Amino acid sequence: MEMLLMGACLSMFGLAVTCLAFGAATRPERSAPAMAVKPELAKAAAPARFFVQPPVQAAIPIAAHARVPLEVLLLQIENHVRLEQAAVESFLQTPTSALLHSRTISTLVN
Amino acid sequence: MVKADLLNGLSEEDAGQVMKLAKRTILTSGAELFHLGDVAGSIYLIARGRLRLTLPMQVRNREEDMLVEERAPGQTVGWSALIPPYRFTLTATAPLETEVLALSREALMEHFAANPGTGYAVSMNLASVIGERLQLFQTMWVREVQRMVEARCA
Numbered sequence: 001m002e003m004l005l006m007g008a009c010l011s012m013f014g015l016a017v018t019c020l021a022f023g024a025a026t027r028p029e030r031s032a033p034a035m036a037v038k039p040e041l042a043k044a045a046a047p048a049r050f051f052v053q054p055p056v057q058a059a060i061p062i063a064a065h066a067r068v069p070l071e072v073l074l075l076q077i078e079n080h081v082r083l084e085q086a087a088v089e090s091f092l093q094t095p096t097s098a099l100l101h102s103r104t105i106s107t108l109v110n
Numbered sequence: 111m112v113k114a115d116l117l118n119g120l121s122e123e124d125a126g127q128v129m130k131l132a133k134r135t136i137l138t139s140g141a142e143l144f145h146l147g148d149v150a151g152s153i154y155l156i157a158r159g160r161l162r163l164t165l166p167m168q169v170r171n172r173e174e175d176m177l178v179e180e181r182a183p184g185q186t187v188g189w190s191a192l193i194p195p196y197r198f199t200l201t202a203t204a205p206l207e208t209e210v211l212a213l214s215r216e217a218l219m220e221h222f223a224a225n226p227g228t229g230y231a232v233s234m235n236l237a238s239v240i241g242e243r244l245q246l247f248q249t250m251w252v253r254e255v256q257r258m259v260e261a262r263c264a
Contacts, residue, residue, distance in 0.1 A: 074176075
């Protein structure tokens, strides 16, 4: 009886491991396309040349990389200016170091 | 009468005397009040509507007028008219039908010469408007520099 129960438990455990492995193998990859696009955009910004080190791309904001329509980009810039002004007005009301560099939800810099 | 920031602290009578110098202008939606680089002959008080102050910026190889500030009724625009070299340093456009009161430099200077008290009060108010603008953009500039430093050091 004990042997039978042990066998049943081991079978269930084996089945669970198999299901997990199957699930992991068939799950669609979500982060892979995003990772694949970034190097292409970086290459487009700086064409490759022989014997020249590629420039560091970290300083360019995300919004500059993304090929959003011009109208959307202009709205993002305008929204950024408005958010910055609101943040600055808040600082000028109560000048503190923390408020001076407070973050906004601007998509242009986040 | 419009409660204008430029006329703060003036008695109703003195403010009324200044307002008598003003010329009322109505701008249709999208109309430009003044353009960057234009000779600045008048300062404007917004009576109704809004004014967008913009500067040109290159976006994807195209020159676009980008919003710098938006001004509302009671606020003053175009103080370049009172400060040499009397050239507008921004472009002002009405995003909707807007009414402004134009005060010419010549008329104001003549009035201030005859009424030094009014001239002093308006000059102080103008200094306040300019000071607020300076503080605003100084802080915005520091925030941008901070972001640049963070990006460089990342």
